[in-house]
Amino acid sequence: MKVLVTGATGFIGRQVVQQLREAGFEVRIASRHPEPASDAVLLPAPDAPAAAFTAITQDVRHVVHCAALNNDRDASEADYLSANADLTGRLARAAAVQAGGRFVYLSSIRAVAGPGFSGTVDEKTPPAPQCAYGRSKREGEIRTLDAYASRPSDATALRLPPVYGEGMKGNLATLMRLGGMPVNLPLPAALFSGMRSLMSCEAAARTVVYLLSCPQPLRPVYVACDLPPLPISAVLGAFRQGFGLSLRLSAVPAGPIRAAATLLGKGKACDAMTATQICDPSLLVAEGWVPQTDTLERLAELARRHRSGTAQPR
Numbered sequence: 001m002k003v004l005v006t007g008a009t010g011f012i013g014r015q016v017v018q019q020l021r022e023a024g025f026e027v028r029i030a031s032r033h034p035e036p037a038s039d040a041v042l043l044p045a046p047d048a049p050a051a052a053f054t055a056i057t058q059d060v061r062h063v064v065h066c067a068a069l070n071n072d073r074d075a076s077e078a079d080y081l082s083a084n085a086d087l088t089g090r091l092a093r094a095a096a097v098q099a100g101g102r103f104v105y106l107s108s109i110r111a112v113a114g115p116g117f118s119g120t121v122d123e124k125t126p127p128a129p130q131c132a133y134g135r136s137k138r139e140g141e142i143r144t145l146d147a148y149a150s151r152p153s154d155a156t157a158l159r160l161p162p163v164y165g166e167g168m169k170g171n172l173a174t175l176m177r178l179g180g181m182p183v184n185l186p187l188p189a190a191l192f193s194g195m196r197s198l199m200s201c202e203a204a205a206r207t208v209v210y211l212l213s214c215p216q217p218l219r220p221v222y223v224a225c226d227l228p229p230l231p232i233s234a235v236l237g238a239f240r241q242g243f244g245l246s247l248r249l250s251a252v253p254a255g256p257i258r259a260a261a262t263l264l265g266k267g268k269a270c271d272a273m274t275a276t277q278i279c280d281p282s283l284l285v286a287e288g289w290v291p292q293t294d295t296l297e298r299l300a301e302l303a304r305r306h307r308s309g310t311a312q313p314r
Contacts, residue, residue, distance in 0.1 A: 007067030179239025242303025
């Protein structure tokens with residue numbers, strides 16, 4: 001059984017390909033920048049002819065759409081919509097005609113909530129994206145489900161929290177860099193007071209394999225994460241442990257820190273660090289999916305590998 005994986009050379013896509021192959025699936029790899037010596041095919045551009053999307057989805061049973069534009073400071077709203085919505089819609093429409101199996105779209109909790117949102121995110125959370133990336137991922141969800149309107153149980157948007165692993169970017173990468181600072185200055189506990197749901201890239205890939213293999217019809221949206229949610233201070237502490245360093249937190253109140261951050265233009269980043277954002281994967285769990293539960297150990301090991309130079313390049 002053949003599966004088309006887009007973004008197959010990316011952060012999560014590599015893991016999806018590996019785990020699909022280990023599960024016995026045949027994989028067609030698609031990338032926007034395929035290496036000449038690889039077996040990857042070129043992922044069509046959002047404005048490519050319809051024949052290009054027909055060709056790439058021919059003779060496949062399932063499609064896993066991992067390709068996305070993310071963490072690009074130079075990208076405009078139009079850039080995000082083109083990469084994450086236009087391309088997604090065209091691929092989903094072709095797959096709905098050509099592929100008789102399932103379509104899994106890797107989305108994000110940013111499709112429903114911004115970094116400063118405090119609360120619980122599940123499948124019923126009203127979408128209120130706060131950034132260009134989040135808006136484009138939400139639009140990608142809509143276009144995916146529209147393409148599969150005649151067979152809705154064959155397509156789903158898998159909303160992921162911040163994903164960690166070798167090659168990660170964004171706030172988690174910044175937090176790990178902070179964790180690796182050799183100076184052991186006391187850090188303000190109030191700055192790391194939020195709670196977060198996270199997920200490893202391996203667990204995200206296993207969830208994709210689960211969704212392609214489970215016997216029950218797919219729901220339109222699933223939320224996945226490791227359990228339990230963690231204090232951001234514990235995440236930082238795990239990174240420090242992996243780097244062979246200790247974590248010292250001070251009792252500086254949050255008010256002065258937030259005021260200083262706002263003056264420096266970092267108010268939103270401060271709000272994100274202090275927000276409590278918890279994902280609820282109860283729907284997946286009820287259907288038989290098993291969450292990963294060793295997050296802190298994996299974060300420490302990630303920092304340990306980075307420190308020793310054994311982390312794999314991405």
